[in-house]
Amino acid sequence: MNLLTLFLSALLINNVILSKFIGMCPFLGVSTKLSSAVGMGLAVIFVVFGASVLSWALYYYALVPLGLEYMKLICFILLIAAFVQFVEMFIKKTSPSLYKSLGIYLPLITTNCAVLYVALDNITQGYTLVETMVNSIAVPAGFMLVLLIFATIRERLATADVPEAWKGNPIAFVVAAIMAIAFSAFAGLV
Amino acid sequence: MSESNTKKRGFWSEMIYNNPVFGLYLGICSTLAITTTLNNAIGMGVAVIVVLTISNIVISLIAPLTPDEIHIPVYIVVIATLVTVVGMIMHAFTPELYSTLGTFIDLIVVNCIILGRAEAYACSHNVGESARDGLMMGLSYTFSLLAMSLIRQILGSGVLELSNPMTNQVLFSLRLIPAGFEIPVFTTQTGAFLTFAMLAAGVAAIKNSDEKKAAAAAKAKADAAKAAAKAATASAAKAKEAA
Numbered sequence: 001m002n003l004l005t006l007f008l009s010a011l012l013i014n015n016v017i018l019s020k021f022i023g024m025c026p027f028l029g030v031s032t033k034l035s036s037a038v039g040m041g042l043a044v045i046f047v048v049f050g051a052s053v054l055s056w057a058l059y060y061y062a063l064v065p066l067g068l069e070y071m072k073l074i075c076f077i078l079l080i081a082a083f084v085q086f087v088e089m090f091i092k093k094t095s096p097s098l099y100k101s102l103g104i105y106l107p108l109i110t111t112n113c114a115v116l117y118v119a120l121d122n123i124t125q126g127y128t129l130v131e132t133m134v135n136s137i138a139v140p141a142g143f144m145l146v147l148l149i150f151a152t153i154r155e156r157l158a159t160a161d162v163p164e165a166w167k168g169n170p171i172a173f174v175v176a177a178i179m180a181i182a183f184s185a186f187a188g189l190v
Numbered sequence: 191m192s193e194s195n196t197k198k199r200g201f202w203s204e205m206i207y208n209n210p211v212f213g214l215y216l217g218i219c220s221t222l223a224i225t226t227t228l229n230n231a232i233g234m235g236v237a238v239i240v241v242l243t244i245s246n247i248v249i250s251l252i253a254p255l256t257p258d259e260i261h262i263p264v265y266i267v268v269i270a271t272l273v274t275v276v277g278m279i280m281h282a283f284t285p286e287l288y289s290t291l292g293t294f295i296d297l298i299v300v301n302c303i304i305l306g307r308a309e310a311y312a313c314s315h316n317v318g319e320s321a322r323d324g325l326m327m328g329l330s331y332t333f334s335l336l337a338m339s340l341i342r343q344i345l346g347s348g349v350l351e352l353s354n355p356m357t358n359q360v361l362f363s364l365r366l367i368p369a370g371f372e373i374p375v376f377t378t379q380t381g382a383f384l385t386f387a388m389l390a391a392g393v394a395a396i397k398n399s400d401e402k403k404a405a406a407a408a409k410a411k412a413d414a415a416k417a418a419a420k421a422a423t424a425s426a427a428k429a430k431e432a433a
Contacts, residue, residue: 018379019379020223021218021219021220021222021223021379021382022219022223022297023219024218024219024222025215025216025218025219025302028215028218070274070278071274073270073273073274073277073296073299074267074270074271074274077266077267077270077299077300078263078266078267078270081262081263081266112300113219113297113300113301116296116297116299116300117293117297120293120296120297121293124293163391164394164395164398165391165392165394165395165398166387166391166394167394168394169215169390170387170388170390170391170394171387173383173384173386173387173390174383174384174387176383177380177381177383177384177387178380180378180379180380180383181380184378184379184380
């Protein structure tokens with residue numbers, strides 16, 4: 001498969017939030033402020049890329065030779081949890097300023113289904129290492145893109161006059177619905 | 191969400207008040223993604239009920255033995271094991287359903303409801319209570335899935351249909367909206383977001399009106415107490431005067 005096609009389709013057409021509904025919790029949780037959306041987006045890109053490549057290697061170099069393919073779910077989730085913990089410790093030691101801006105988002109990422117989704121998706125689609133790397137950048141980049149657009153809209157929304165029952169998350173879902181219409185226009189791109 | 195409160199309320203209001211999906215916004219990903227048909231909703235709901243109940247039971251049993259520092263990884267391994275087992279069973283007996291639900295079966299592992307209940311309830315309660323809690327939470331999750339999928343399937347395809355997941359035989363099919371008048375957008379992603387927004391707003395509206403009623407009742411009670419206190423002081427003053 002053409003790598004550019006793969007990148008664009010994972011970034012825009014099959015956008016992880018608006019088309020696959022993955023990673024909704026952080027999408028709602030941290031999208032109220034633009035600055036925290038940027039921090040979360042960067043942290044997700046970093047963790048998804050690292051965890052997916054490691055999972056790919058673990059699957060093809062350990063689980064397949066041992067005939068333990070059915071253990072992939074348990075192994076991947078443990079790998080992700082360990083990786084996030086390791087990254088957190090590493091950043092804390094090497095760059096306290098980066099830790100200050102990204103640190104609080106890191107523990108949240110373990111429960112972000114996007115990480116596990118990308119790791120599993122790379123295996124189900126049978127991607128090679130290069131395709132895995134492209135996919136693992138494109139998917140979280142799509143996550144960050146939508147998160148940023150959404151955060152700017154929600155900052156405006158905070159001052160809007162919304163009916164009582166629709167305040168907060170319900171109106172955010174309406175915004176997401178409209179964004180999903182907009183993103184469905186990308187379908188003919190590739 | 192205290193114990194006495196949930197017991198005082200009926201089954202249905204517990205489904206609305208403690209609804210993990212529309213009230214607490216947990217487990218949204220799968221709710222949005224797989225609710226295109228009633229069949230998917232029931233399949234996913236049953237899978238989550240099974241995983242949640244068993245994981246609550248297991249975790250309430252092992253919680254006293256688990257060192258505090260590593261309790262999350264231990265719980266996740268328990269949950270991942272259960273999900274793998276449920277996935278294998280579904281793959282064997284309901285292959286069609288398994289392939290439509292796809293990765294979302296595996297993603298039950300990171301469904302916040304399950305780890306959330308393990309952390310908030312099962313690790314500090316006994317086996318019976320934890321099993322009941324898992325069953326109730328699973329049921330109210332399934333209830334949300336059913337509400338979403340009923341709206342989306344009826345408006346989107348106009349047909350209410352249910353089939354046997356083992357054989358794919360159609361058990362029940364009823365056209366509610368004449369062909370050509372259905373609203374296909376409800377089967378798409380946009381429809382999922384819109385349906386969710388409406389249901390979440392509905393739950394918020396019910397909660398708001400109940401809170402207002404409760405506040406008004408409390409205020410009336412406080413006013414009555416104040417009036418009574420005033421009357422008491424007045425009568426005391428009168429009595430003093432008389433003396």
